[in-house]
Amino acid sequence: MLRMLGNFFSGNRKFIPLMSTALLALVAYGIGAYFFVGMRNPQVFFNLFRNTSYLLISGIGMTFVILTGGIDLSVSGVVALTTVASAVLLRDGWNAWVVVLLMLAMGMALGATMGSFITYMKVQPFIATLAGMWFARGMCFFISDDAVTIDNPVFQILGKTKILIPGLKELADQQGTPAPYISIPVIVAFILLGIAIYIAHYTRFGRTVYAIGGNEGRNEQSARLMGLPVNRTKMLVYTFNGFCSALAGLSFSLFVSSGHGLYAPGLELEVIASVVMGGTMLTGGSGYVFGTFFGVLVLAVTQALIQFIGSLSSWWTKIVIGILTLTFIGVQTVLANRKSGKTTQNTQELMAVRRRQQRLALGIGLLVILAGVAIFSVFKFRSGSSNQAEADTQCVVAPFREDEAANLVKNGAVIVYHRTAGPQCVDELFAIYPDGRITGSDGIKKVEKQIAPEEVEQLLTAISVDHQWFTNEIYSTYLNPCRQCFAHYIDISYNGQAKSATGVDGTTAMPPGYAFALAEIRPLLPEINPAP
Amino acid sequence: MKKPTKQVLTWRKITESRLFFPIVALTLILLFDFIFIPGFFAIENREGNLHGSLIDIFRNGSTVMILAIGMTLVIATGGVDLSVGATMAIAASVAGILMNPSALKNEVFFITDPNYTFQPLWLVITAALAVSLICGLWNGVLVAYMRIQPMVATLILMISGRGIAQLITNGLRVQITYKPYAFIGQGWVVLPFSLYLVAIVFAITWFITRKTAIGMFIESVGINFRSSYFSGIDEKKIKLLVYTFCGFCAGIAGLVASSNIKTSDANNIGLTTELDAILAVVIGGTAMSGGRFSLLASMVGALVMQAITQSMYAIGVPAFALQAIKAVVVIFVILLYSDQVKGFVQKISAPKKEV
Numbered sequence: 011m012l013r014m015l016g017n018f019f020s021g022n023r024k025f026i027p028l029m030s031t032a033l034l035a036l037v038a039y040g041i042g043a044y045f046f047v048g049m050r051n052p053q054v055f056f057n058l059f060r061n062t063s064y065l066l067i068s069g070i071g072m073t074f075v076i077l078t079g080g081i082d083l084s085v086s087g088v089v090a091l092t093t094v095a096s097a098v099l100l101r102d103g104w105n106a107w108v109v110v111l112l113m114l115a116m117g118m119a120l121g122a123t124m125g126s127f128i129t130y131m132k133v134q135p136f137i138a139t140l141a142g143m144w145f146a147r148g149m150c151f152f153i154s155d156d157a158v159t160i161d162n163p164v165f166q167i168l169g170k171t172k173i174l175i176p177g178l179k180e181l182a183d184q185q186g187t188p189a190p191y192i193s194i195p196v197i198v199a200f201i202l203l204g205i206a207i208y209i210a211h212y213t214r215f216g217r218t219v220y221a222i223g224g225n226e227g228r229n230e231q232s233a234r235l236m237g238l239p240v241n242r243t244k245m246l247v248y249t250f251n252g253f254c255s256a257l258a259g260l261s262f263s264l265f266v267s268s269g270h271g272l273y274a275p276g277l278e279l280e281v282i283a284s285v286v287m288g289g290t291m292l293t294g295g296s297g298y299v300f301g302t303f304f305g306v307l308v309l310a311v312t313q314a315l316i317q318f319i320g321s322l323s324s325w326w327t328k329i330v331i332g333i334l335t336l337t338f339i340g341v342q343t344v345l346a347n348r349k350s351g352k353t354t355q356n357t358q359e360l361m362a363v364r365r366r367q368q369r370l371a372l373g374i375g376l377l378v379i380l381a382g383v384a385i386f387s388v389f390k391f392r393s394g395s396s397n398q399a400e401a402d403t404q405c406v407v408a409p410f411r412e413d414e415a416a417n418l419v420k421n422g423a424v425i426v427y428h429r430t431a432g433p434q435c436v437d438e439l440f441a442i443y444p445d446g447r448i449t450g451s452d453g454i455k456k457v458e459k460q461i462a463p464e465e466v467e468q469l470l471t472a473i474s475v476d477h478q479w480f481t482n483e484i485y486s487t488y489l490n491p492c493r494q495c496f497a498h499y500i501d502i503s504y505n506g507q508a509k510s511a512t513g514v515d516g517t518t519a520m521p522p523g524y525a526f527a528l529a530e531i532r533p534l535l536p537e538i539n540p541a542p
Numbered sequence: 543m544k545k546p547t548k549q550v551l552t553w554r555k556i557t558e559s560r561l562f563f564p565i566v567a568l569t570l571i572l573l574f575d576f577i578f579i580p581g582f583f584a585i586e587n588r589e590g591n592l593h594g595s596l597i598d599i600f601r602n603g604s605t606v607m608i609l610a611i612g613m614t615l616v617i618a619t620g621g622v623d624l625s626v627g628a629t630m631a632i633a634a635s636v637a638g639i640l641m642n643p644s645a646l647k648n649e650v651f652f653i654t655d656p657n658y659t660f661q662p663l664w665l666v667i668t669a670a671l672a673v674s675l676i677c678g679l680w681n682g683v684l685v686a687y688m689r690i691q692p693m694v695a696t697l698i699l700m701i702s703g704r705g706i707a708q709l710i711t712n713g714l715r716v717q718i719t720y721k722p723y724a725f726i727g728q729g730w731v732v733l734p735f736s737l738y739l740v741a742i743v744f745a746i747t748w749f750i751t752r753k754t755a756i757g758m759f760i761e762s763v764g765i766n767f768r769s770s771y772f773s774g775i776d777e778k779k780i781k782l783l784v785y786t787f788c789g790f791c792a793g794i795a796g797l798v799a800s801s802n803i804k805t806s807d808a809n810n811i812g813l814t815t816e817l818d819a820i821l822a823v824v825i826g827g828t829a830m831s832g833g834r835f836s837l838l839a840s841m842v843g844a845l846v847m848q849a850i851t852q853s854m855y856a857i858g859v860p861a862f863a864l865q866a867i868k869a870v871v872v873i874f875v876i877l878l879y880s881d882q883v884k885g886f887v888q889k890i891s892a893p894k895k896e897v
Contacts, residue, residue: 081693127873127877130882131876131877131880131882131883132880132881132882133873133876133877133880134830136622136693137820137824137830137872137876138873138876140817140872141869141870141872141873141876142869143869144814144817144865144866144868144869144872145865145866145869145870146866147862147865147866148862148863148864148865148866148867148868148869149863149866150862151860151862151863151866152863152866155860155862271862272862276701276704279697279700279701282697283701292691292694293691325704325705325708325709325713325808326705326709327705328701328702328704328705328708329702329705329706329709331701331702332698332699332701332702332703332705333702335697335698335701336698339690339694339695339698340688340690343688343689343690525715
């Protein structure tokens with residue numbers, strides 16, 4: 011039995027990273043479902059796909075690039091540029107489908123440009139694509155400084171259509187729960203995945219891609235000598251990734267239904283991490299497009315777990331992803347060295363090196379497992395001691411009441427301040443009027459009080475002049491608030507100018523000026539829930 | 543007859559010098575500023591301290607200059623360090639939290655007392671630099687001993703580094719009001735204090751790389767690490783050394799940056815500065831594939847970057863849009879140095895020589 015298992019593993023060694031990723035995703039989800047009742051909800055499972063459709067789309071393109079031994083760091087820039095450009099074009103009344111086609115063409119053009127620098131000018135891939143990212147991000151701000159909302163009906167339909175799952179709908183109807191659903195971008199991502207698997211494994215182009223990558227660029231030379239169209243293939247791969255980035259950008263803008271140049275920071279790192287976790291070698295030449303799917307799934311489960319645990323802030327995602335990436339790269343390196351060790355002569359020295367590497371890999375693996383256990387036990391301890399974990403998972407973050415805020419502004423309020431989320435799931439809305447009247451509620455009790463009108467004037471000048479509320483320094487940030495952080499919405503009108511912006515604290519995602527403005531407003535409202 | 547040949551020789555020496563191109567670029571940019579931006583070169587004397595746009599270029603460029611010193615050595619060994627920005631953030635977070643630990647209690651605490659600090663300054667600086675040294679050491683171990691590609695190895699710290707920095711500051715932006723600390727980035731002793739820091743780091747590095755054999759070892763590892771190994775150079779230790787040193791430089795840069803804005807902001811300190819640093823080195827003529835390097839040329843490269851930034855600000859290009867312009871500059875510079883273009887230029891100039 012054991013031997014069979016051993017034979018199976020050594021025979022399918024190339025599948026080990028892929029299988030371990032799939033297993034990791036399943037186990038992580040299983041652990042989550044065991045500890046958190048909310049995670050057993052089928053909708054939470056389908057949300058894993060819904061929230062990461064853009065990641066999967068972009069991961070597919072990245073897999074091809076990495077297979078050729080290159081890398082593309084421009085993903086997040088192109089995604090942000092797509093959101094901004096499409097939002098602005100739609101605002102100017104362009105046809106939605108024309109915009110979609112234009113965006114895809116733009117992505118391909120950007121990809122092709124970077125590809126030509128890499129292929130023909132021999133610029134290192136990461137430099138060329140880094141420049142590409144800068145360029146794309148910079149262009150966003152030439153197009154628009156502020157976030158532009160998308161209210162085009164076609165985009166709304168594309169983004170908000172719920173596609174019910176055939177078998178589960180009836181089941182949900184029987185139980186009287188809302189039927190779980192996925193969205194159109196998810197379907198698009200899966201179609202793209204299917205096409206990409208076909209291209210990678212069943213076409214001449216796909217085989218050329220595999221032939222180019224690996225062995226520190228030496229395979230590229232071999233491929234060239236074999237007469238494979240290396241240059242054309244590389245160009246096509248970068249163009250395809252540009253296409254994928256633009257498609258991911260469109261899917262992202264459907265997801266957040268707005269466009270801004272600061273969206274998706276560090277997305278390329280998440281994409282690369284999921285490709286690596288999917289078992290694709292960063293040196294190229296070996297890996298599976300399907301593996302990327304599992305890599306994205308691991309990422310999605312990690313994010314979901316961290317959200318459900320609640321006492322952990324969102325930056326833990328970054329750390330966990332970093333650790334996972336390192337582990338997978340470590341395993342890859344060891345596997346690669348084993349492979350190369352077999353082909354060369356089997357001297358004792360080589361064996362020693364191999365043994366050392368095995369020990370190193372084992373050590374790292376143990377360390378990671380230990381760290382995981384330690385972190386997990388810390389949660390257990392924490393959540394056990396506070397007894398709040400169960401209540402936290404039931405809490406739903408209230409959406410911003412923007413319409414209500416707009417009404418208050420219409421009625422003469424100069425500052426409208428809305429705060430939601432946090433450990434107690436507060437939902438506070440306050441309005442400050444020029445005559446010093448402050449009204450509002452903290453979700454439990456109503457508060458009404460009076461301050462001096464001069465104080466309001468002081469506040470307004472402080473926020474708009476000192477902290478430059480009406481400049482580009484203040485912008486809305488998009489971020490899923492964790493349970494511990496607060497999401498703020500501030501609407502300020504002063505001297506004929508009006509601007510509202512949202513921000514999330516707890517992580518430092520809000521612009522600095524926003525935090526200062528917050529610090530000016532908060533002391534006026536000592537009655538309401540203090541920060542935890 | 544001897545005179546002209548001597549002149550030709552010196553002219554050739556000048557054009558072939560690594561400093562030639564960066565200095566020409568800097569001169570061109572400054573010339574542009576001189577023509578289009580009135581008062582760019584005005585330097586005023588405020589209470590014995592010199593202020594002005596030109597000084598600002600040096601002052602704001604000091605972080606990139608410090609980073610460029612470490613990055614030059616890393617790139618000279620044929621590697622690259624993408625994690626310097628994250629390391630800056632980590633160092634700044636450590637320093638911030640040691641001076642104002644209120645964030646640990648999960649509250650944004652606005653201190654107004656300029657003399658308040660939780661730990662003494664020497665401890666703050668030592669701790670921040672020690673942590674950044676560890677970051678560099680980590681990169682070095684991954685690259686030298688685990689044989690992971692430098693870009694990938696440092697990418698890991700780039701991903702998780704900001705997470706770690708946020709972990710240290712509990713995800714909050716830590717206010718720093720402690721006066722002596724602010725002096726690092728904002729103080730003036732005739733010239734900005736950060737410039738003296740740059741000078742000290744530069745002088746030490748220059749001495750170590752040019753007056754001892756280490757500089758030659760680094761270049762030799764960059765040109766061919768295998769033959770360096772066979773000629774008795776411990777290339778692993780050299781790599782470990784340069785990555786550790788690069789982390790250390792990033793730590794100093796993080797201190798300067800955080801004291802400059804009086805906050806340690808885990809999300810924004812050092813964001814995309816790794817690119818500025820790499821670019822400065824590339825403009826300085828050090829090839830990305832490793833080999834010969836020139837610290838001074840890298841410094842001029844950093845100044846070129848800062849001069850571009852400063853003059854774009856002066857014309858009124860928004861901060862974020864500036865990236866697009868920088869990107870074009872990067873590609874232009876890299877293409878200028880690339881073998882393809884060099885070959886092309888040689889092709890053009892070759893027939894002329896024959897005539």
